Amino acid sequence: MTNQIPIVDYLVLGNPPHLRAHGCDACDALYLDRRNACARCSGRDFSSRKLSNSGRVRAFTVVHRAAPSIPTPYTSVVVDLDGGGAVKANLLDTTEPAEITPDLRVELTTFVVGTDDDGTEAVGFGYCR
Amino acid sequence: MSSADVWVIGAAMTPFGRFADKDVLDLATEAALDALGDAGTTIRDMDALAVGNMYQADAHNAQRLQKQIGQTGIPAYNVVNACATGATAVRVAWLSIRAGEADYGLAVGVEKMGKMGLLGGAAKKRADRKVFTPSGRYGSVAKPEGLLGTGLMPGVFAQAGTEYALRHGVSAEQFAEVARKNHAHSVLNPLAQYRKEFSLAEITGAEMISYPNTLPMCCPTGDGAAAVVLVSDAKLRTLDPDVRRRAVKISASVLTSDPWTESAQVQPDVNTLTRAAADQAYEKAGIGPDDLDLVELHDCFATAELLHYDNLRLCEPGGAGDFISSGGPWRDGKTPVNVSGGLLSKGHPIGATGVANLFEVVTHLRGEAGDRQIEGARVGLTHVIGLASACAVHILERAA
Helix, strand or coil, X not given: CCCEEECCCCXXXXXXXXXXXXXXXXXXXXXXXCCCCCCCCCCCCEEEEECCCXXXXXXXXXXXXXXXCCCCCEEXXXXXXXXXXXXXXXXXXXXXXXXXXXXXXXXXXXXXXXXXXXXXXXXXXXXXX | CCCCCEEEEEEEECCCECCCCCCHHHHHHHHHHHHHXXXXXXXXXXXXXXXXXXXXXXXXXXXXXXXXHCCCCCCEEEECECECHHHHHHHHHHHHHHCCCCCEEEEEEEEECCCCCCCCCCCCCCCCCCCCCCECCCCECCCCCCCCCCXXXXXXXHHHHHHHHHHHCCCHHHHHHHHHHHHHHHCCCCCCCCCXXXXXXXXXXXXXXXXXXXXXXXXXXXXXXXXXXXXXHHHHCCCCHHHHHHCEEEEEEEEEECCCCCHXXXXXXXXXXXXXXXXXXXXXXXCCHHHCCEEECCCCEHHHHHHHHHHCCCCCCCCHHHHHHCCCCCCCCXXXXXXXXXXXXXXCCHHHHHHHHHHHHHHHHCCCCHHHCCCCCCEEEEEEEECCCEEEEEEEEECC
């Protein structure tokens, strides 16, 4: 079987794949990045929290001008996840602004974004309606 | 008038544009000497110097400027604070006076950007990446731009705009109308980088950069400088009546940074800190949004300006779309916004921007804005926000 590695360490390639956050033990603030302390309450202790694979679109844009290596157009979304946490990713199944309506519900999906010289696949994630 | 007041007695800016034959020191010198001259002062009167500059911050341009215009041994501060860099330099001079350490302060903002392209896009290329190796605070194995949404400035401010639009029902045409206004305003401003009017159809039909922002809805990069001379209340009382007559009071100077919000962990929240800065400024100045005769706010993208109508309380909550449709922020509207042409058309040499908008408001309050003068202007507000985040708001009042 091909080795796989997530594009970012907050994507967990389990079954099913999902996102995880560092949750502040004191105030429950959620973070996707490695933490030194909590920006909300200054707490120092964190534990891993599994985030929901579903949520609602808070904001979006359809990018038309980008670096030459990036295929355009593509849709970027900020998703408020059910049960807490927010994430930015691509909305994979439309580039039509009119189709993105208030509180549009979306689900996480994963896909291979590239393969390195060892044959390891990098797996990314995005959202579909 | 109280002893703690700080006044602007000199203000100047260079034209904004692209000046291949001028370097940062040429631009900074021009603005600084013009502002000093406008105040009837020289660098030898100054007790503190603050120079805001983003892209050559490690060149220490405050001291380099002194080496062009006068090395008097005063404290010199090099300031960088994203798009609030210039306004933060003004605050350093203001704080020096407020602290009792200076009677006079000179603040300069300067930037030379040329044609930099999309800001936020210049991520360093990874070293030869033969084997995926997680690195950084997200343990990433590939550049996220384009794979995990967009973090470039056009996309960030587009998403800030659509968040508001999804909640309050703003149309793409309403966002475009902001750009139509600012480009139209800039025709009257000889200092603006661009002075070309566009129809709404030309704006909505232009190249889409990041929906809903088309090309004329995105500010340009460019070169330029601006400077202000500040003075303490006590010193002002000793100055020539003509200087006192043209003096403009800084009724509030506020700088804020981000409070924690959940969504801002993945997409900058340009609203919360702007609202906090505006509310603090109104309270300190004892002035409300209805008292403002003009506003220069941070329209880096058309979407951004629309949000700030609401953040600065220029419209009803949620009513920013209606506000632009009603003509409220046009120069003949309820609260003229960006009569200079704004960042969209006057230009946005980053370090200069937060000083140049003080120059604009000061010039109107003095009744010296020529063709673009807002008649009888007595009170104005300036606003800048940079993604760090940093937000500065100043409220200015003309001398009674």
